[in-house]
Amino acid sequence: MKNNYILFDFDGVIADSFSHAYAVNKMIYPGLTDEEYKKRFEGNINDWKKTGSEHKSESRHDVDFYTEYLPRLRSQVKIFPGMEKAIEDLSRQYSLIVVSSELTAPIQELLEKYKLAHFFTEIMGNDVHTSKIEKIRMVFFKYDTGSKGCIFVTDTLGDIREATHMGVSTIGVSWGFHNHETLMKGKPFRVVDSPKELSDSISEYFKGLN
DSSP: OOOOEEEEOOBTTTEEOHHHHHHHHHHHSTTOOHHHHHHGGGSOHHHHHHTTTTOOTTSOTTOOHHHHHHHHHHHTOEEOTTHHHHHHHHHTTSEEEEEOSSOHHHHHHHHHHTTOGGGEEEEEOTTTOSOHHHHHHHHHHHTTOOGGGEEEEESOHHHHHHHHHTTOEEEEETTSSSOHHHHHTTOOSEEESSGGGHHHHHHHHHHHHO
């Protein structure tokens, strides 16, 4: 029985989506730099939206993010090289769950497109809950597990902070939204530079608990 759970962020970990998401956000906020955009993910992106920071006078209120972004996600966003094999290999030993701020349906579609959906026990998108803290809590309850039975794989400091709030250790990946320096602010178990490093790092983490 697969008693341990790997919680995967989607954008920036599985899907190479930064340039597409940033391009749409730049349509809405013409003065937005890529560094400013990345900084939004040092916390929960949904909390950033609640601050009202996006409603500046120079912002384009006629552009809807999902109207512009979802067609790009479906037709242009690709899976990071090496992630298909990493996911397949990890699924043999662990239960895999997507915990993302992306909507559930387009995540499902892209994973199906790459024949990866069946490797995941569940997909929990932004429509399930906007807080990853609450989604992790749901995982604990639904699968009768706890913080020591899970590890979160993510590319953002904000996710590390939310996982840490729930006592869940993290592995940061350097190929997504945040670099090593930013990820290390959250004190993850490890930061890896390629998908092929995930298996050994996750195995080492769980072995260290025994």
